[in-house]
Amino acid sequence: METKISIQDLNLFYGDFQALKGIGMEIPKNKVTAFIGPSGCGKSTCLKTINRMNDMVENCKITGKVTIDGEDIYDPRTDVTLLRKRAGMVFQKPNPFPMTLYDNIAYGPRVHGIKNKQKLDEIVEQSLRSAALWDEVKDRLKKSALGLSGGQQQRLCIARALAVEPDILLMDEPTSALDPISTLKIEDLMDDLRAKYTVIIVTHNMQQAARIADRTAFFLLGEIVEYTDTLSMFNNPKDERTERYITGRFG
Numbered sequence: 124m125e126t127k128i129s130i131q132d133l134n135l136f137y138g139d140f141q142a143l144k145g146i147g148m149e150i151p152k153n154k155v156t157a158f159i160g161p162s163g164c165g166k167s168t169c170l171k172t173i174n175r176m177n178d179m180v181e182n183c184k185i186t187g188k189v190t191i192d193g194e195d196i197y198d199p200r201t202d203v204t205l206l207r208k209r210a211g212m213v214f215q216k217p218n219p220f221p222m223t224l225y226d227n228i229a230y231g232p233r234v235h236g237i238k239n240k241q242k243l244d245e246i247v248e249q250s251l252r253s254a255a256l257w258d259e260v261k262d263r264l265k266k267s268a269l270g271l272s273g274g275q276q277q278r279l280c281i282a283r284a285l286a287v288e289p290d291i292l293l294m295d296e297p298t299s300a301l302d303p304i305s306t307l308k309i310e311d312l313m314d315d316l317r318a319k320y321t322v323i324i325v326t327h328n329m330q331q332a333a334r335i336a337d338r339t340a341f342f343l344l345g346e347i348v349e350y351t352d353t354l355s356m357f358n359n360p361k362d363e364r365t366e367r368y369i370t371g372r373f374g
């Protein structure tokens with residue numbers, strides 16, 4: 124397996140509080156990796172270190188190293204805008220912009236300098252197809268995105284992330300606000316996405332991790348207790364704490 128993202132001895136502090144402790148993991152290319160663990164154990168924090176979303180938090184300090192394709196993303200010379208283009212993010216609650224579906228998706232490419240209408244049309248169609256939304260919305264591209272259902276909005280947000288051609292997709296509990304049918308659609312989509320992207324998903328839902336992830340990391344109190352291929356984790360956890368968590372016997 125080729126490593127896409129390497130995290131080495133990563134510590135993260137919010138003020139005096141240490142949220143991540145000595146995280147080390149190699150995240151493989153073109154696989155789905157799940158972060159699981161009880162609330163507040165650092166999953167989202169760890170996810171956000173990969174595109175430096177933590178830069179926006181005051182008093183947040185990081186030591187250690189994160190590399191993408193071998194490049195140190197915390198190097199002062201890193202272009203953070205470009206980094207966030209390479210590592211797109213989808214959040215827990217769908218957050219479409221209050222504009223048309225078309226403009227939601229064309230927004231990123233326009234920011235990055237694409238002005239040609241035909242090219243933008245192509246990107247919009249392709250992104251919506253990749254997010255399994257095209258057929259449902261192709262006749263309403265000029266309508267407000269806020270009129271979509273929650274599940275459609277979340278797929279629109281995935282399409283918006285794909286429109287700038289990332290290689291990594293960071294998803295922070297992307298289905299927690301969705302009904303079971305929309306959740307299933309996003310899970311199916313995940314299967315297709317791995318062909319082109321390296322996907323990392325934070326989830327509280329262990330069945331979801333078991334269904335969609337190739338590898339799973341179990342976080343507890345800011346540390347990684349266990350990180351292995353998903354089948355081994357669920358069938359044969361090495362650490363007693365992992366076993367207790369996945370069998371629902373704690374926290």
Ligand SMILES: Nc1ncnc2c1ncn2[C@@H]1O[C@H](COP(=O)(O)OP(=O)(O)OP(=O)(O)O)[C@@H](O)[C@H]1O
Nearest residue numbers: 137140142160161162163164165166167168169180
């Ligand atoms: N901006 C912040 N400032 C201070 N503390 C923070 C901040 N963001 C997160 N924390 C703290 O860091 C710890 C890890 O939070 P994080 O959101 O990464 O956990 P999580 O595992 O993703 O939780 P959940 O599953 O509930 O989303 C928590 O104790 C949280 O309160």
